[in-house]
Amino acid sequence: MSEKVILCVDDEEIVLSSLREQICDHFGDYACEVAESADEAWEVIEELSEDGVEVLVIVSDWLMPGIKGDEFLISVHQKFPKIIKVILTGQAEDDAIKRAKQEANLYSCLRKPWHVEELITTIRSGLADNKLESL
Template sequence: MKKPVIICVDDEQIILNSLNVQLRNKFGKQFIYEFAEGGEEALELIDELVEDNYEIVMIISDQMMPGMTGDQLLVNVHKKHPKLVKILLTGQASLNSAINAINNADLYRYLNKPWDKEDFLLTIEKGIQQYYILNNLAT
């Protein structure tokens, strides 16, 4: 059985590296961690993973990225994969982008950069629990 996947999206490599370290230190080998540097790359990655029958449980996206903003990405993801847990990270999101993600992407949580490590990891843990509870009830 393939491990479930958590996807992180940010145009800053240093942020992706930080997410990678924190997630691996907390959850170890329970998940596959995938990384994309923008919205289009993330959408392609999701399509490839779904085609290969991976279960994607969560996407964590930055808001301010070139091309496609995080809220736009999460709305697109939600249309095709509504069960994924979606988290938006940002240092400078407007209220409108947060409202868009909440209303149109079923946003699980909005976190400011820099994030508090314990709060971030608890958010991820609770989001994963919610994913499995909701998906087990739905089947």
């Protein structure tokens, strides 16, 4: 298994399938994990962390059952501040995005339906920015 992972979180299976395919096509050096809820995403994050695998990027839906994407990413940021966080949404509230930028260091907000080029460019620039910060 790759020592570095990109995690996608969305309650729609077709969205996760598309994200996984697009990310795998462009980021073959990284594994791509998916989760259908914030709870499932936490399980994946904790398991990977225990195995010494680093989650580099989380692409999360905003409107999910149980917890909204901004709240999920804020809680992730509190425990794993170096993870690059991206919201992918069709209906996020502006206040939620502002809050995620302030409290979760949200890297970007992409709108559904997304364009593959925009997704890949966002992840690539987030990874590059993250590398520069760690130098």
